[in-house]
Amino acid sequence: MTGKIFIIEDEPSIIQLVQHNLEKEGFVVSSSLNGNEGLKELKKFQPNLLLLDWMLPDLSGIDVCKNIRRDNIFRNLPIIMLTAKGEEEDKIKGLDSGVDDYITKPFSFNELLSRIKAVLRRSDPKIVSDLLEFEDLKLDRVEKRVFRDKQELKLGPTEFRLLEFFLLNPKRVFSRDQILESVWPNNINVEGRTIDVHIRRLRQSINTKDKKELIRTVRSSGYSLI
Amino acid sequence: MTGKIFIIEDEPSIIQLVQHNLEKEGFVVSSSLNGNEGLKELKKFQPNLLLLDWMLPDLSGIDVCKNIRRDNIFRNLPIIMLTAKGEEEDKIKGLDSGVDDYITKPFSFNELLSRIKAVLRRSDPKIVSDLLEFEDLKLDRVEKRVFRDKQELKLGPTEFRLLEFFLLNPKRVFSRDQILESVWPNNINVEGRTIDVHIRRLRQSINTKDKKELIRTVRSSGYSLI
DNA sequence: TTATTATGTTACAAAATTGTTACAAACTAA
DNA sequence: TTAGTTTGTAACAATTTTGTAACATAATAA
Known part of the structure; x- marks a missing residue:
């Protein structure tokens, strides 16, 4: 497990939890608290996967997602969307937003980890090597x-x-x-x-x-x- | 049971459940949340069977199915369609869409498993070796x-x-x-x-x-x- | 150099984990 | 029912692992 994961999420407690545990697993992790800054940092950080909150203070997760999919370099960046329960699940599905997976809060870290592994296994199998x-x-x-x-x-x-x-x-x-x-x-x-x-x-x-x-x-x- | 199964289904909870149980049975499993991406992943993954949702955010299951049947390599890929109850059951049946079997949600995992085995037994008996x-x-x-x-x-x-x-x-x-x-x-x-x-x-x-x-x-x- | 501090090494008893056996309760087949 | 299996648990034995103390050695500073 050697990949880089970026998190865009406005709840510090969630970032804290996820980041700490992912680092223990061997990932390199960085994060932003809002969409605009996140998009900038993303390009510097060059992650292998993005954890993206649906509700952000400035842009919505969907906006961020679309923005990324327009980008030449990050067009294929795997994205896992984090949503609150019942929060417009339909919209996420209906919209062809190009999300690779999504998970509803609250979630256990192990659940998140297994999804991250599944998505990475598809996009870049080397990364999830045990x-x-x-x-x-x-x-x-x-x-x-x-x-x-x-x-x-x-x-x-x-x-x-x-x-x-x-x-x-x-x-x-x-x-x-x-x-x-x-x-x-x-x-x-x-x-x-x-x-x-x-x-x-x-x-x-x-x-x-x-x-x-x-x-x-x-x-x-x-x-x-x- | 050593085959590979691919799932195209937009509800993560269903993927989670099915994938987990199929892996317990010894299958290798991968998945996509929408039709277009699924079609791409499919070719990389080279599955022995496809579980395909009828309602997808982008393409319909039928579109995906037709697309596959036009393909030279995957023309004979066994497909089991997943449909919501009452969801155009007639159409699926009536339509000669090239589906090998279908199952209506909600279904029990065991029901799904026995259909998977049945279909695989027809297409490639070695795989379902007990x-x-x-x-x-x-x-x-x-x-x-x-x-x-x-x-x-x-x-x-x-x-x-x-x-x-x-x-x-x-x-x-x-x-x-x-x-x-x-x-x-x-x-x-x-x-x-x-x-x-x-x-x-x-x-x-x-x-x-x-x-x-x-x-x-x-x-x-x-x-x-x- | 010497004094001081940090690390290497060894030994050992306590603690934790696993192996093994025995037995009563629950279950099955006839 | 009865005779025979199977199952969960307790009890004890065997084994491994762990933390710490004690002493040795190496590195650093004065």
């Missing part, structure tokens, strides 16, 4: 398996989640706090050197002999894949 | 019999459904919740270690001596066939 790769490392999120150069590695649950986390943003340095928040279950608090020890365990698991170190320590900052 | 296989394991869904390498195994009802479930998605890791939802009858709630015990029973039944273990335990995640 296989994370980095150098000679492969992690299969469906089968829960990890390979280094053909050879399967045996990781514990936390080691697996930790590696999965790093693979979603290779090369990027994460602080211990960031790692904690993303890898450990919510409202669990571990303290002290716990993460260091888990890093050590992960290192031991993936560093088969005569293979180069893949986890870099950035002193006083954190760790990263390299 | 034989699930994995390595040296064979499960016959019609005769309700299981073989491991020629030798018949005797499974209890729950063991059978459990194995059937795993065979529909071999290698994939399922959580206990997912297993519960798919294998146990709806709104039944079992709790605690029930699933683990059933897994143990299934293991005992299929692990004839000197055969390798086929069910993998993924700690903190669930189980999978392997």
